[in-house]
Amino acid sequence: MDEITSEDELTALVGEPTQRARDKVRPGLHDLDRQWLAASPFCLIGTSDADGRCDVSPKGDPAGQLAYVLDEHTVAIAERPGNRRVDGYLNVLANPHVGLIFLIPGRSDTLRINGRARLVRDADFFDSMIVKGHRPILALVVEVEEVFHHCAKAFLRSALWQPDTWTDPLPPRAVIAKTLDAKEASLAELTAYYGPSYAEKLYG
Numbered sequence: 001m002d003e004i005t006s007e008d009e010l011t012a013l014v015g016e017p018t019q020r021a022r023d024k025v026r027p028g029l030h031d032l033d034r035q036w037l038a039a040s041p042f043c044l045i046g047t048s049d050a051d052g053r054c055d056v057s058p059k060g061d062p063a064g065q066l067a068y069v070l071d072e073h074t075v076a077i078a079e080r081p082g083n084r085r086v087d088g089y090l091n092v093l094a095n096p097h098v099g100l101i102f103l104i105p106g107r108s109d110t111l112r113i114n115g116r117a118r119l120v121r122d123a124d125f126f127d128s129m130i131v132k133g134h135r136p137i138l139a140l141v142v143e144v145e146e147v148f149h150h151c152a153k154a155f156l157r158s159a160l161w162q163p164d165t166w167t168d169p170l171p172p173r174a175v176i177a178k179t180l181d182a183k184e185a186s187l188a189e190l191t192a193y194y195g196p197s198y199a200e201k202l203y204g
Helices: 007-014 021-024 031-039 087-094 124-129 153-160 173-181 188-193 194-202
Strands: 042-046 054-060 067-071 074-078 097-103 110-120 139-150
Touching: 031 067, 031 139, 054 087, 067 124, 074 124, 074 194, 097 139, 110 188, 153 194, 173 188, 188 194
Parallel strands: none
Antiparallel strands: 042 054, 042 097, 067 074, 074 139, 097 110, 110 139
16 A cells, blocks of 8 residues: 655645635634534534544434534533443543534535533533433533534535435344344344334433
8 A cells, every 4th residue: 555644745645725625614603503503413523532542423313402502612412321332422531622523414515513522411501402301411512613514525425315325235233233242132132122112212
């Protein structure tokens, strides 16, 4: 492999960004950013630990309830019941720098936020983050340092939102779990676990 090992080599190969691409980063939220956050039901949160080992965690809630904007420089995202690995949260305790990408289904552009995060176990605004009667047990509070909208090219190349391109050659989740990480369970048990009742346990 012909490896790139310097910034100069990378720039020589890829080229310089346009002035508009370079200068579009802003330090705080515009009203359009707030509207985007209110419409987004899904985001990805990138973190790394003190040694640089990375994790990307998905977060999802109904649109309007995923991201809570405290002010133009602060956004909070509620923790909901999950597998309790808390890989990203452990990273935040060691290294507060985070990167977030907010998606809106059907749209090929995205909103990106970079900043510093902290874990909060309670605050007055938690009452505004209740979903289906469940108040979050903690929230990731992000101090916005950079915010910008990202172009649609990756989504257009992947045809992500085009249903006629959707194919699924992989076995069901129950089979994957049985094969990789739940070998002691029966396939029938796993099929029942990941069946219709799975969605009924999302908030409690």
